[in-house]
Amino acid sequence: MVRLTDIITAFAKGIARSRVSLVGAMLTTIIFPLLVGSIILDLFGYITNPYFGFVIYMVMGPLFIIGLVMVILGLLFFKGKVDVGLFTLEYLREQFNDPERFTRIRKLVFLGVFLTCVNLFVMGLLGYSGYHYMESVGFCGQFCHTVMNPEYTAYKNSPHSRVACVECHIGSGAQWFVKSKISGSRQLVAVALDTYPRPIETPVHGLRPARETCEECHRPELFHGEKLVIRDQFRSDETNTKVATVLLMKVGSAGDRTVSSHGIHWHVAPENRISYKATDHTRKEIAEVTLFRPDGSLKVYRTDKGKKDGPEVESRVMDCIDCHNRPSHIYLTPEQALDRKIQEGAIPAELPYIKRQALAIVTGKFDTLEGARSAIATQIKNWYQKNYPEIARSKGEILEKAVKGVQDAYEENVFPAMKIDWNTYTNHIGHGEAFDVGCFRCHAGDHKTEAGEVISADCNTCHTILAENEANPQILKTLRGNE
Numbered sequence: 073m074v075r076l077t078d079i080i081t082a083f084a085k086g087i088a089r090s091r092v093s094l095v096g097a098m099l100t101t102i103i104f105p106l107l108v109g110s111i112i113l114d115l116f117g118y119i120t121n122p123y124f125g126f127v128i129y130m131v132m133g134p135l136f137i138i139g140l141v142m143v144i145l146g147l148l149f150f151k152g153k154v155d156v157g158l159f160t161l162e163y164l165r166e167q168f169n170d171p172e173r174f175t176r177i178r179k180l181v182f183l184g185v186f187l188t189c190v191n192l193f194v195m196g197l198l199g200y201s202g203y204h205y206m207e208s209v210g211f212c213g214q215f216c217h218t219v220m221n222p223e224y225t226a227y228k229n230s231p232h233s234r235v236a237c238v239e240c241h242i243g244s245g246a247q248w249f250v251k252s253k254i255s256g257s258r259q260l261v262a263v264a265l266d267t268y269p270r271p272i273e274t275p276v277h278g279l280r281p282a283r284e285t286c287e288e289c290h291r292p293e294l295f296h297g298e299k300l301v302i303r304d305q306f307r308s309d310e311t312n313t314k315v316a317t318v319l320l321m322k323v324g325s326a327g328d329r330t331v332s333s334h335g336i337h338w339h340v341a342p343e344n345r346i347s348y349k350a351t352d353h354t355r356k357e358i359a360e361v362t363l364f365r366p367d368g369s370l371k372v373y374r375t376d377k378g379k380k381d382g383p384e385v386e387s388r389v390m391d392c393i394d395c396h397n398r399p400s401h402i403y404l405t406p407e408q409a410l411d412r413k414i415q416e417g418a419i420p421a422e423l424p425y426i427k428r429q430a431l432a433i434v435t436g437k438f439d440t441l442e443g444a445r446s447a448i449a450t451q452i453k454n455w456y457q458k459n460y461p462e463i464a465r466s467k468g469e470i471l472e473k474a475v476k477g478v479q480d481a482y483e484e485n486v487f488p489a490m491k492i493d494w495n496t497y498t499n500h501i502g503h504g505e506a507f508d509v510g511c512f513r514c515h516a517g518d519h520k521t522e523a524g525e526v527i528s529a530d531c532n533t534c535h536t537i538l539a540e541n542e543a544n545p546q547i548l549k550t551l552r553g554n555e
């Protein structure tokens with residue numbers, strides 16, 4: 073006759089005899105309270121450090137599950153004096169056949185079900201909050217600190233700083249979730265083995281088509297008309313004169329029932345399918361553009377290079393990312409970065425020639441961030457000491473503020489540890505100084521069809537220029553009511 077206490081003793085003995093089970097049991101017992109406590113702290117947001125999440129979901133969680141599995145495997149496969157697996161079965165059979173034993177077996181079943189429920193609950197909690205942890209900005213942006221610091225910093229300063237990384241990089245649906253976990257594991261290995269590229273390569277190959285991510289929040293069909301864009305800049309003269317460029321951007325629309333597609337977002341209208349061939353994988357040089365129309369006709373625009381039928385390296389259908397390649401990781405040019413700091417007052421505009429001097433320093437080459445910071449501080453102070461001793465003496469505070477502003481402008485855009493300099497990542501929205509980037513990869517006037525049609529390079533195709541680098545432009549006075 074076997075009794076309930078026997079089976080518990082047998083279990084305990086089985087666990088004690090099988091080394092595998094013993095280790096497993098010790099592991100689960102130690103981890104269980106720590107794990108439950110940590111998950112609660114994490115769920116209620118008491119601790120937000122990304123490494124804490126890593127310890128819970130990537131270390132403690134798996135160890136807990138491994139422990140449970142070890143206990144079970146140890147019991148099932150341990151061959152000793154008491155074969156617990158068979159023993160239990162035998163016991164149950166016996167108990168079921170004996171009506172008097174019914175309450176005992178109920179207790180046993182109750183205990184078993186209870187323990188299983190607790191474990192399942194903890195595992196469910198682990199899965200649920202582990203999933204959220206892996207989707208969190210902290211895990212994607214801060215965990216591999218040095219590697220992701222540039223993207224994370226630029227993201228923090230962008231209009232999308234409240235949009236989680238996964239909204240753009242993964243989007244919804246199981247297929248992309250699985251893909252992202254596979255590529256994520258590869259990335260973790262690359263970080264562990266230190267084989268990742270510096271800087272991280274862009275464009276990102278295998279990025280989800282932008283229309284499936286951006287269009288979860290933005291609807292270019294509903295855009296319309298023109299948008300006033302005012303860009304403030306500061307000249308390199310003694311007074312750092314503020315000038316403005318005023319453009320009327322033809323944002324247009326991808327068209328819906330009430331408006332037909334027009335302007336800049338004409339490219340993403342459902343009826344216009346534009347594909348292109350680039351000569352290298354960075355997509356900087358576009359040799360051939362094909363426009364498919366709903367009536368089945370197509371137009372092929374080629375540059376002289378495209379006509380030679382050179383090896384086409386990359387072929388792609390145009391989407392949001394071909395213009396908005398930097399919606400969130402916006403690295404500014406040195407001029408833009410300094411202008412913004414002066415605009416915000418972080419760099420005091422009252423310092424004579426501060427724009428010119430700051431620009432000369434930040435565009436220098438530095439091997440480390442610390443090197444850049446100290447060079448910025450000494451060079452600015454020395455220059456004012458030499459050329460404006462009066463300011464250096466009486467306006468020390470303002471000078472310190474300027475130093476901090478210039479250092480920040482540098483630090484937010486240049487990352488020597490990841491070999492990211494000014495202009496490592498070019499922004500395709502617009503055309504910038506070099507007239508062969510952004511829109512001008514197609515709109516420079518050298519893409520022609522056989523019939524001689526050219527992709528427009530007319531300045532008024534995309535915007536009306538109302539003022540260009542003017543101090544106090546008339547148009548702004550008019551708009552503001554002549555004040």
Ligand code: HEC
Nearest residue numbers: 212213223232235236237240272274275276397399400401
């Ligand atoms: C608004 C959408 C959006 C958000 C939010 C976003 N990204 Fe990106 N990310 C992009 C796009 C678009 C690219 C560039 C794609 C291309 O050119 O192929 C990119 C590129 C990258 C790259 C490649 C290097 C580079 O700069 O081109 C890394 C790494 C990256 N993102 C990480 C992150 C991390 C980490 C976060 C969260 C902190 C994040 N991203 C948030 C859209 C986004």
Ligand code: HEC
Nearest residue numbers: 231232235239240282285286287288289290392393396399
């Ligand atoms: C989860 C929602 C979400 C997703 C996904 C998203 N955005 Fe945005 N986006 C926003 C919000 C919110 C703003 C407004 C921010 C503000 O006004 O400060 C914005 C602003 C913008 C702006 C205007 C920026 C400016 O300077 O005013 C552009 C352009 C843009 N998004 C492009 C994109 C592109 C391209 C993608 C896909 C790669 C994308 N967005 C994905 C939510 C999203």
Ligand code: HEC
Nearest residue numbers: 283286287290292299301321323336339340391392395501
């Ligand atoms: C041909 C290039 C191009 C393509 C393709 C494109 N955009 Fe734009 N988009 C622009 C330009 C240029 C602007 C105006 C930028 C500015 O404000 O100076 C803009 C503005 C925007 C804005 C801000 C609108 C506003 O009124 O402030 C959003 C949001 C946006 N685009 C989203 C998208 C999304 C989503 C897609 C893909 C479905 C897309 N764009 C495709 C070039 C493009």
Ligand code: HEC
Nearest residue numbers: 301303317501502503511515528529530531533534535540
């Ligand atoms: C294919 C469309 C397109 C064409 C053609 C075009 N531009 Fe632009 N331009 C843009 C876009 C997009 C921007 C960026 C607006 C922004 O910064 O948000 C821009 C920005 C500018 C700026 C402001 C730059 C700044 O930020 O200070 C100037 C000035 C300018 N363009 C002049 C011109 C002139 C001159 C021509 C004719 C030779 C021209 N553009 C042709 C699309 C175009």
Ligand code: HEC
Nearest residue numbers: 334335336338348361395501502510511514527528533534
């Ligand atoms: C991959 C090539 C390509 C790129 C990059 C590109 N375009 Fe275009 N765009 C075209 C083609 C092709 C047409 C149709 C031919 C034409 O109208 O000249 C066009 C037409 C246009 C039109 C006229 C649309 C209409 O109403 O008929 C505007 C405005 C425009 N593009 C703005 C831009 C801006 C702004 C950018 C950069 C932010 C840009 N494009 C980048 C290929 C491109």
